[in-house]
Amino acid sequence: MQPDAATGTDVRDSLGAVLSLPCARMQVSFDPESTTLSLTGHVPDPSQRGPVLDALQAQMGTDIAVNENLLVLPAPQCGALTGIADVGLPQSTDQITNALIVGADTHARTFRYVAGDPLVMSLTAPDYPAYVYVDYFDADGNVIHLSPNDRAPLRAVQPKSALQIGAESAADAGLFVTIGPPYGQEIAAAFAASAPLYDGTRPLVESAGPYLAWLKDRVAQTRAQHADFKGEWVYFFVTTAAR
Numbered sequence: 001m002q003p004d005a006a007t008g009t010d011v012r013d014s015l016g017a018v019l020s021l022p023c024a025r026m027q028v029s030f031d032p033e034s035t036t037l038s039l040t041g042h043v044p045d046p047s048q049r050g051p052v053l054d055a056l057q058a059q060m061g062t063d064i065a066v067n068e069n070l071l072v073l074p075a076p077q078c079g080a081l082t083g084i085a086d087v088g089l090p091q092s093t094d095q096i097t098n099a100l101i102v103g104a105d106t107h108a109r110t111f112r113y114v115a116g117d118p119l120v121m122s123l124t125a126p127d128y129p130a131y132v133y134v135d136y137f138d139a140d141g142n143v144i145h146l147s148p149n150d151r152a153p154l155r156a157v158q159p160k161s162a163l164q165i166g167a168e169s170a171a172d173a174g175l176f177v178t179i180g181p182p183y184g185q186e187i188a189a190a191f192a193a194s195a196p197l198y199d200g201t202r203p204l205v206e207s208a209g210p211y212l213a214w215l216k217d218r219v220a221q222t223r224a225q226h227a228d229f230k231g232e233w234v235y236f237f238v239t240t241a242a243r
Helices: 009-019 046-060 073-087 208-225
Strands: 025-031 036-043 065-072 101-103 107-116 121-124 130-136 140-149 160-163 184-193 206-207 231-241
Touching: 009 025, 009 121, 036 046, 046 065, 073 130, 073 184, 073 231, 121 130, 140 208, 184 208, 206 208
Parallel strands: 036 065, 107 231
Antiparallel strands: 025 036, 025 101, 121 160, 130 140, 130 184, 140 206, 184 231
Protein backbone atom coordinates (compact mmCIF):
# COMPACT_ATOMS: atom_id res chain seq x y z
CA MET A 1 0.00 0.00 0.00
CA GLN A 2 3.03 2.31 0.13
CA PRO A 3 3.53 4.70 -2.79
CA ASP A 4 7.10 3.85 -3.78
CA ALA A 5 8.52 7.35 -4.14
CA ALA A 6 12.07 5.97 -4.05
CA THR A 7 11.82 3.92 -7.24
CA GLY A 8 8.41 4.67 -8.71
CA THR A 9 9.22 7.43 -11.16
CA ASP A 10 5.68 7.41 -12.50
CA VAL A 11 4.29 7.97 -9.00
CA ARG A 12 6.65 10.87 -8.32
CA ASP A 13 5.92 12.44 -11.71
CA SER A 14 2.16 12.16 -11.32
CA LEU A 15 2.22 13.61 -7.81
CA GLY A 16 4.60 16.35 -8.88
CA ALA A 17 2.26 17.35 -11.69
CA VAL A 18 -0.63 17.73 -9.25
CA LEU A 19 1.49 19.91 -6.97
CA SER A 20 2.70 22.23 -9.75
CA LEU A 21 0.50 25.30 -9.49
CA PRO A 22 1.55 28.91 -10.14
CA CYS A 23 2.35 30.86 -6.99
CA ALA A 24 2.12 27.74 -4.81
CA ARG A 25 4.54 25.53 -2.91
CA MET A 26 3.23 22.15 -1.85
CA GLN A 27 4.78 18.95 -0.58
CA VAL A 28 3.45 15.48 0.19
CA SER A 29 4.93 12.95 2.57
CA PHE A 30 3.82 9.36 3.16
CA ASP A 31 3.39 7.67 6.55
CA PRO A 32 3.64 3.88 5.99
CA GLU A 33 2.21 3.04 9.43
CA SER A 34 -1.10 4.85 8.85
CA THR A 35 -1.01 4.56 5.03
CA THR A 36 -1.68 8.29 4.92
CA LEU A 37 -0.42 10.92 2.51
CA SER A 38 0.00 14.35 4.15
CA LEU A 39 -0.22 17.49 2.02
CA THR A 40 1.46 20.63 3.40
CA GLY A 41 2.54 23.99 2.05
CA HIS A 42 0.54 26.89 0.67
CA VAL A 43 -1.60 28.06 -2.25
CA PRO A 44 -2.47 31.65 -3.27
CA ASP A 45 -6.23 31.16 -3.02
CA PRO A 46 -8.30 29.04 -0.61
CA SER A 47 -10.47 27.82 -3.50
CA GLN A 48 -7.49 25.79 -4.78
CA ARG A 49 -7.35 23.53 -1.73
CA GLY A 50 -10.27 21.31 -2.74
CA PRO A 51 -9.20 20.60 -6.34
CA VAL A 52 -5.63 19.75 -5.27
CA LEU A 53 -6.88 17.41 -2.54
CA ASP A 54 -9.32 15.74 -4.94
CA ALA A 55 -6.60 15.25 -7.57
CA LEU A 56 -4.24 13.67 -5.05
CA GLN A 57 -6.94 11.38 -3.73
CA ALA A 58 -7.70 10.28 -7.28
CA GLN A 59 -4.01 9.43 -7.76
CA MET A 60 -3.86 7.45 -4.51
CA GLY A 61 -7.14 5.57 -4.83
CA THR A 62 -9.44 4.62 -1.99
CA ASP A 63 -6.93 2.69 0.15
CA ILE A 64 -4.65 5.62 1.00
CA ALA A 65 -6.05 8.61 2.89
CA VAL A 66 -4.91 12.12 2.00
CA ASN A 67 -4.75 14.74 4.76
CA GLU A 68 -4.52 18.41 3.81
CA ASN A 69 -2.92 21.17 5.86
CA LEU A 70 -2.50 23.91 3.25
CA LEU A 71 -2.07 27.55 4.21
CA VAL A 72 -2.93 30.53 2.03
CA LEU A 73 -0.20 32.91 0.88
CA PRO A 74 -1.75 35.66 -1.26
CA ALA A 75 -0.40 36.23 -4.73
CA PRO A 76 1.67 39.40 -4.01
CA GLN A 77 3.76 37.44 -1.54
CA CYS A 78 4.71 34.67 -3.93
CA GLY A 79 6.65 37.20 -5.96
CA ALA A 80 8.87 37.89 -2.96
CA LEU A 81 9.28 34.15 -2.41
CA THR A 82 10.37 33.70 -6.02
CA GLY A 83 13.00 36.39 -5.51
CA ILE A 84 14.17 34.81 -2.25
CA ALA A 85 14.59 31.43 -3.93
CA ASP A 86 16.54 33.09 -6.75
CA VAL A 87 19.18 34.59 -4.44
CA GLY A 88 21.49 31.66 -5.17
CA LEU A 89 21.51 29.68 -1.92
CA PRO A 90 20.09 26.16 -1.50
CA GLN A 91 16.96 25.78 0.59
CA SER A 92 17.39 22.26 1.99
CA THR A 93 18.29 18.64 1.16
CA ASP A 94 15.16 16.95 2.51
CA GLN A 95 14.07 15.67 -0.87
CA ILE A 96 17.44 14.06 -1.47
CA THR A 97 17.60 12.24 1.86
CA ASN A 98 13.91 11.37 2.29
CA ALA A 99 12.51 9.38 -0.62
CA LEU A 100 8.97 9.58 0.79
CA ILE A 101 8.78 13.34 0.20
CA VAL A 102 7.58 14.75 -3.12
CA GLY A 103 7.21 18.40 -4.07
CA ALA A 104 8.83 21.76 -3.42
CA ASP A 105 10.41 22.48 -0.05
CA THR A 106 7.96 24.59 1.90
CA HIS A 107 8.06 26.89 4.93
CA ALA A 108 10.05 25.78 7.96
CA ARG A 109 7.44 26.83 10.51
CA THR A 110 4.62 29.28 11.24
CA PHE A 111 4.84 32.20 13.67
CA ARG A 112 1.52 33.53 14.98
CA TYR A 113 1.04 36.95 16.56
CA VAL A 114 -1.83 39.18 17.67
CA ALA A 115 -2.05 42.96 17.99
CA GLY A 116 0.52 44.36 20.39
CA ASP A 117 2.78 41.31 20.41
CA PRO A 118 6.49 41.98 19.95
CA LEU A 119 7.85 40.54 16.72
CA VAL A 120 10.23 37.96 18.19
CA MET A 121 11.38 34.79 16.43
CA SER A 122 13.23 31.81 17.86
CA LEU A 123 15.50 30.20 15.28
CA THR A 124 18.27 27.61 15.17
CA ALA A 125 21.59 28.26 13.43
CA PRO A 126 22.81 25.88 10.69
CA ASP A 127 25.27 23.08 11.42
CA TYR A 128 28.32 25.23 10.63
CA PRO A 129 29.60 28.61 11.91
CA ALA A 130 27.54 31.20 10.08
CA TYR A 131 26.30 34.74 9.75
CA VAL A 132 22.49 34.93 9.77
CA TYR A 133 20.37 37.54 8.03
CA VAL A 134 16.63 37.67 8.80
CA ASP A 135 14.22 39.66 6.64
CA TYR A 136 10.48 40.28 6.94
CA PHE A 137 8.60 40.69 3.65
CA ASP A 138 5.32 42.58 3.91
CA ALA A 139 2.33 42.54 1.57
CA ASP A 140 3.20 46.00 0.22
CA GLY A 141 6.39 44.73 -1.43
CA ASN A 142 8.80 45.99 1.23
CA VAL A 143 11.43 44.20 3.27
CA ILE A 144 12.20 44.98 6.91
CA HIS A 145 15.67 43.89 8.00
CA LEU A 146 15.11 42.29 11.41
CA SER A 147 18.80 41.36 11.62
CA PRO A 148 21.30 42.85 11.10
CA ASN A 149 20.36 46.48 11.67
CA ASP A 150 21.48 49.37 13.88
CA ARG A 151 20.01 47.62 16.95
CA ALA A 152 21.25 44.12 16.07
CA PRO A 153 24.74 44.08 14.54
CA LEU A 154 25.89 41.16 12.40
CA ARG A 155 27.84 38.51 14.29
CA ALA A 156 29.03 34.97 13.75
CA VAL A 157 26.91 32.30 15.44
CA GLN A 158 27.91 28.82 16.51
CA PRO A 159 26.58 25.69 14.81
CA LYS A 160 23.07 24.65 15.91
CA SER A 161 22.91 27.48 18.45
CA ALA A 162 19.58 29.02 19.49
CA LEU A 163 18.92 32.50 18.12
CA GLN A 164 16.39 35.13 19.13
CA ILE A 165 15.51 37.63 16.45
CA GLY A 166 13.80 40.80 17.65
CA ALA A 167 13.35 42.31 21.11
CA GLU A 168 10.71 41.71 23.77
CA SER A 169 10.76 45.40 24.78
CA ALA A 170 12.34 48.68 23.76
CA ALA A 171 14.88 48.25 26.56
CA ASP A 172 16.18 44.92 25.20
CA ALA A 173 18.87 44.37 22.61
CA GLY A 174 17.59 43.92 19.09
CA LEU A 175 14.92 45.56 16.97
CA PHE A 176 11.69 46.17 18.90
CA VAL A 177 8.63 45.95 16.64
CA THR A 178 5.04 45.36 17.73
CA ILE A 179 2.26 43.82 15.65
CA GLY A 180 -0.44 46.08 14.26
CA PRO A 181 -2.77 46.38 11.26
CA PRO A 182 -3.10 45.42 8.49
CA TYR A 183 -3.32 41.77 9.55
CA GLY A 184 -3.01 38.62 7.49
CA GLN A 185 -0.34 36.35 6.02
CA GLU A 186 3.20 37.48 5.36
CA ILE A 187 6.59 35.78 5.24
CA ALA A 188 10.03 36.09 6.75
CA ALA A 189 13.23 34.55 5.45
CA ALA A 190 16.55 33.68 7.09
CA PHE A 191 19.73 33.53 5.02
CA ALA A 192 22.80 31.84 6.51
CA ALA A 193 26.29 32.22 5.08
CA SER A 194 29.70 31.02 6.24
CA ALA A 195 31.20 34.44 5.37
CA PRO A 196 29.65 37.92 5.67
CA LEU A 197 27.69 38.87 2.57
CA TYR A 198 28.22 42.62 3.00
CA ASP A 199 29.63 45.24 5.34
CA GLY A 200 27.50 47.58 7.42
CA THR A 201 23.71 47.58 7.36
CA ARG A 202 20.96 48.18 4.83
CA PRO A 203 18.16 50.75 5.28
CA LEU A 204 15.78 49.31 7.86
CA VAL A 205 12.92 49.28 5.32
CA GLU A 206 13.36 49.13 1.55
CA SER A 207 11.75 47.76 -1.60
CA ALA A 208 12.06 43.97 -1.69
CA GLY A 209 12.72 43.52 -5.42
CA PRO A 210 15.88 45.64 -5.76
CA TYR A 211 17.19 44.34 -2.44
CA LEU A 212 16.87 40.69 -3.49
CA ALA A 213 18.56 41.41 -6.83
CA TRP A 214 21.41 43.10 -4.94
CA LEU A 215 21.63 40.21 -2.45
CA LYS A 216 21.86 37.72 -5.31
CA ASP A 217 24.88 39.60 -6.62
CA ARG A 218 26.46 39.67 -3.14
CA VAL A 219 26.01 35.90 -2.74
CA ALA A 220 27.71 35.31 -6.10
CA GLN A 221 30.61 37.59 -5.21
CA THR A 222 31.08 36.06 -1.75
CA ARG A 223 31.00 32.54 -3.17
CA ALA A 224 33.66 33.50 -5.72
CA GLN A 225 35.88 34.90 -2.96
CA HIS A 226 35.62 31.89 -0.64
CA ALA A 227 36.27 28.43 -2.05
CA ASP A 228 34.75 26.77 1.03
CA PHE A 229 31.64 28.97 1.08
CA LYS A 230 28.45 27.50 2.54
CA GLY A 231 25.01 29.02 2.63
CA GLU A 232 21.32 28.24 2.83
CA TRP A 233 17.90 29.81 3.34
CA VAL A 234 14.58 29.02 4.92
CA TYR A 235 11.31 30.89 5.06
CA PHE A 236 8.55 31.19 7.61
CA PHE A 237 4.86 31.97 7.55
CA VAL A 238 3.93 34.93 9.70
CA THR A 239 0.24 35.09 10.63
CA THR A 240 -1.05 38.23 12.35
CA ALA A 241 -4.53 38.97 13.70
CA ALA A 242 -6.32 41.54 15.83
CA ARG A 243 -6.98 38.81 18.46
